[in-house]
Amino acid sequence: MTAQRGLRLLPWAGPDGKPCYLSTDDPEGYMSRLADHIESVQLGMARELLEEARQVPDGTPMNVHKLSLLAGQLAGALRDVIRVATSRGERLATPGHPEDE
Template sequence: MTAPNELRLLPWSGPEGKPCYLSTDDRGGYMSRLADNIEAVQLGTAAELLQQASETLDDQDAALDEMRHLAKELAGTLRDILRVATSRGHLLAVSEPREPAY
């Protein structure tokens, strides 16, 4: 079984927005693959939204409501991507041997 400091932060939240974690030794298991796929979708969505944001910000005639909607979408996507980055950072810290400090 995975040690408590090796839990994987999943790319979705649980009840009341609390983080969800996966404890498994099988990185190729169903839940690990599901999390990997959802992370890939979230990263793809972020790339598409970044393109849309660039276009909207370049549009001098963009309506205030359109800008508010864009800001809301960007905030949600940023939250998702931060969770992905945190999860992957934890996975790297657990799986890669550390260099000795000199």
């Protein structure tokens, strides 16, 4: 994901998995609030999947299908969490700061 100056990386992908960006000066606008809500849902789902993964007993044989499903869900949640972190990190950047040049 590449930072786009002045744009907010949204918590969903567009066609072909390409990142979607929002250009707005209103952090309380409809699309900003929708993105905030979806980020919150994604982070909550990641927490729930992490808890489910922690409950997998060490050394206990497990259904391969269930384990594969859990791994796929964890990978998707990690992708979402990275997108949220990237988006929030880009919005924390201070304009004019040497690291932003």
